[in-house]
Amino acid sequence: MAGSSTNASTDGRVLRGEETRRTVLRRAVAIASVEGLDALSIGRLATDLGLSKSGVFAGFGSKEELQLATIRAARRIFSDAVLDPIAEEPPGLGRLRLLCESWLAYSRARVFPGGCFFYEVNAEYDARPGPLRDALAANWREWHATVLGLVTAARDTGELRADADPEDIAFTLIALLEGANPQALLLDDDTPYERAHRAALRRLRADAADPDTPALRAH
Amino acid sequence: MAGSSTNASTDGRVLRGEETRRTVLRRAVAIASVEGLDALSIGRLATDLGLSKSGVFAGFGSKEELQLATIRAARRIFSDAVLDPIAEEPPGLGRLRLLCESWLAYSRARVFPGGCFFYEVNAEYDARPGPLRDALAANWREWHATVLGLVTAARDTGELRADADPEDIAFTLIALLEGANPQALLLDDDTPYERAHRAALRRLRADAADPDTPALRAH
DNA sequence: GAGATATTAGCACGACCGTTCGTGCATTTT
DNA sequence: AAAATGCACGAACGGTCGTGCTAATATCTC
Numbered sequence: 001m002a003g004s005s006t007n008a009s010t011d012g013r014v015l016r017g018e019e020t021r022r023t024v025l026r027r028a029v030a031i032a033s034v035e036g037l038d039a040l041s042i043g044r045l046a047t048d049l050g051l052s053k054s055g056v057f058a059g060f061g062s063k064e065e066l067q068l069a070t071i072r073a074a075r076r077i078f079s080d081a082v083l084d085p086i087a088e089e090p091p092g093l094g095r096l097r098l099l100c101e102s103w104l105a106y107s108r109a110r111v112f113p114g115g116c117f118f119y120e121v122n123a124e125y126d127a128r129p130g131p132l133r134d135a136l137a138a139n140w141r142e143w144h145a146t147v148l149g150l151v152t153a154a155r156d157t158g159e160l161r162a163d164a165d166p167e168d169i170a171f172t173l174i175a176l177l178e179g180a181n182p183q184a185l186l187l188d189d190d191t192p193y194e195r196a197h198r199a200a201l202r203r204l205r206a207d208a209a210d211p212d213t214p215a216l217r218a219h
Numbered sequence: 220m221a222g223s224s225t226n227a228s229t230d231g232r233v234l235r236g237e238e239t240r241r242t243v244l245r246r247a248v249a250i251a252s253v254e255g256l257d258a259l260s261i262g263r264l265a266t267d268l269g270l271s272k273s274g275v276f277a278g279f280g281s282k283e284e285l286q287l288a289t290i291r292a293a294r295r296i297f298s299d300a301v302l303d304p305i306a307e308e309p310p311g312l313g314r315l316r317l318l319c320e321s322w323l324a325y326s327r328a329r330v331f332p333g334g335c336f337f338y339e340v341n342a343e344y345d346a347r348p349g350p351l352r353d354a355l356a357a358n359w360r361e362w363h364a365t366v367l368g369l370v371t372a373a374r375d376t377g378e379l380r381a382d383a384d385p386e387d388i389a390f391t392l393i394a395l396l397e398g399a400n401p402q403a404l405l406l407d408d409d410t411p412y413e414r415a416h417r418a419a420l421r422r423l424r425a426d427a428a429d430p431d432t433p434a435l436r437a438h
Numbered sequence: 439g440a441g442a443t444a445t446t447a448g449c450a451c452g453a454c455c456g457t458t459c460g461t462g463c464a465t466t467t468t
Numbered sequence: 469a470a471a472a473t474g475c476a477c478g479a480a481c482g483g484t485c486g487t488g489c490t491a492a493t494a495t496c497t498c
Contacts, residue, residue, distance in 0.1 A: 010496095011443095011444085011495075011496065012494080012495055012496075013443075013444045013445060013494070013495050013496070014444070014445085014495095016444085016445065016446095016494080016495085017444070017445055017446090020445080020446085033346075034346045034347060035257075035343075035347065036255065036257070036343060038254075038255070038257060038258065039257065041484080041485065041486085042485080042486065042487090043484065043485070043486085044484090044485095051446080051447090052446065052447045052448075053447090053448095053486090053487095054446075054447065054448075054449090054487090054488090054489095055445075055446045055447065056446095057486075057487070057488095058445070058446070058447095059445085059446090062486085062487085063485095063486060063487090113346065114345075114346040115345065115346060119342055120342050120343070120346075122342075122401050122405055123338055123339050123341075123342030123343065123401060124254075124255060124339070124342065124343065126333075126334065126401050126404035126405040127252075127253045127332065127333035127334060127339075127404050128253060128254065133405065136405060137405050137406055140402070140405055140406070141406070167414070168414050168417060168418060171398065171402075171411065171414040171415070171418065172395065172398075172414075172418045174398060175394050175395050175397070175398025175399070175415070175418070176391065176394050176395075176398075178394070178398060179390065179391075179393060179394025179395075179397060179398060180394070182341050182342060182345050183359070183363075183390075185345035185346050186341055186345040186352065186355060186356050186359055187356055187359070187360070192390065195386070195387050195390040195391075196390070196394070198387060199387060199390065199391045199394070202425075203422075206421075206425060229466095230465075230466070230473090230474085231464080231465060231466085232464070232465055232466075232473075232474045232475060233474070233475085235464090235465095235474090235475070235476095236474070236475055236476090239475080239476085260454080260455065260456085261455080261456065261457090262454070262455070262456085263454090270476075270477090271476060271477050271478070272456090272457095272477095272478090273457085273458085273459090273476075273477065273478075273479090274475075274476040274477065275476095276456075276457070276458095277474095277475070277476070277477095278475085278476090281456085281457085282455095282456060282457090
C-alpha cells in the first residue's frame with residue numbers, strides 16, 4: 001500500500017509539531033478570552049513561549065487559521081468544563097439545572113481567564129462577516145441545540161409542562177447565564193452568578209408541570 | 220479680569236475644531252460597535268474622513284483619549300435612543316415595559332451598526348484593567364441604576380408585588396435584553412428580539428401584584 | 439550508516455501603528 | 469496692522485504586524 005509499514009501516529013516529528021501547536025493554542029485561548037481574537041499576534045505568542053515567529057507561523061499557515069484553531073481548542077475546553085460534568089446525570093429537569101450550575105461555575109472559576117471565551121469572541125465577531133463569524137455561529141448553534149435538547153428532554157419526562165415553549169426556555173436560560181458573565185467581570189463581583197442561578201431556577205419552576213400531572217400529557 | 224470682553228463661544232476656530240471632533244467620533248462609534256475599541260486606528264479614521272493622521276491625533280491627544288471620547292459619544296447616542304423615548308411616560312410598570320421595548324428596538328434598528336455598542340465593548344474590556352474598563356464600568360452602573368430605579372418605581376405604584384426583589388428583576392431584564400443582541404447579530408435573525416420581549420413581559424407578569432392588592436402593602 | 443521528511447530558526451519585506459515635530463493658515467485679540 | 473491663538477497638515481520616528489524565503493535540525497525509512 002501507499003502508506004508506510006509503520007504506524008504513522010508514532011512519528012516523533014509530527015508528534016513534536018502537534019505538541020508545539022497545543023502549547024501555542026493553550027496560550028492563544030487565554031489571550032483571546034481576555035483581549036479577543038484580534039489581539040492574537042504570532043510574534044507575541046512566539047515571544048511569550050520562547051519560540052520563533054516563523055515557527056509559530058509554520059504551525060498554522062496563516063493568522064486566520066490560527067484563530068480558527070483557537071476557536072476549536074476553546075470549544076473542547078468549554079465542552080470539558082460545562083458538558084462533561086452533566087454527562088452521567090439522567091435526562092430530565094435535574095440535568096438541565098445541573099447544566100446551569102456547571103455553566104455558572106465555568107464562568108466563575110475563570111476556566112478562561114477572561115470569563116466565558118465565547119461571550120468575548122462572539123461579541124467581537126458577531127457583526128463581521130467571514131470565516132471566523134461562520135465558525136462562531138456554528139458553535140453557537142451547537143450550544144443552543146444542546147440546551148434546547150435538554151429542555152425538551154425535561155419536558156418529555158413530564159417535569160416541565162407539555163405546553164411550555166422549549167425555544168423560549170432555552171433562550172431565557174442562555175441569556176440569564178451569559179448575562180452574569182460580563183457583569184461579574186466588569187464589576188469584579190460574584191453576586192450576578194447567584195442572581196442568574198435564582199432567575200434560572202425560577203423560570204424552570206414557573207414552567208414545571210403540576211406534580212400530579214401525568215407525563216407526556218397531550219397539548 | 221482675565222476673561223476676554225467678547226463672547227468666547229463665538230470663536231470660529233474652536234467651533235471648527237469641535238465640529239471635526241464630532242465628525243471623527245461619529246465614525247469612531249460606528250467602527251467600535253462593529254470591531255471594538257481596539258480596532259480604532261487614528262490613521263484609518265483620518266483616511267476614511269479625508270483628514271490627516273496628525274490632525275485627528277491632535278484633536279484628542281492620545282489614542283486612549285480618543286477611545287474614552289468614543290465611549291462618551293456612544294453613551295449620548297444610547298441615551299437618546301433608549302431613554303428619551305420613555306421620558307414622558309409616567310413612572311410605573313408601563314414605563315418599565317416601554318424601556319424594554321425601546322432597548323430592543325435600539326438593538327434591532329442598528330442605531331450602532333454593530334448592534335449594542337456597550338455589549339460589544341464591555342465584552343472587549345471587562346477583563347482588562349485600566350481607564351477604559353473603569354469608564355465602561357461606570358456606564359454600566361449608571362445603566363443598571365436606571366433600570367433598577369424603574370423597577371422600584373413600578374413596585375412603588377403597587378403594580379409589582381411589594382416582596383419582589385428589584386435587583387433580581389433588573390438583572391433578569393437586562394440579561395434578557397442583552398441576550399437577544401448577539402444571537403440576532405450572529406445568526407442574522409430577529410426572532411431573539413421577540414423571545415426576549417416575551418420573556419421580559421412574562422417575568423414582569425410573574426412579579427405583578429394581585430389586581431386587588433393595595434399599593435405599598437407591607438412586606 | 440545514507441537519504442527522505444517534517445519541524446523549527448533566522449532574516450528580510452512591506453504595511454500599518456501611535457506619536458512627535460515643524461509649518462501653514464484662518465481667526466481672534468491687541 | 470501686528471501679534472497671538474488654535475486647528476490641520478506633511479514628513480518622519482521607532483515598533484510591531486503578517487508573511488515570504490532559505491538554512492539548520494530533528495526524526496524516520498531503508
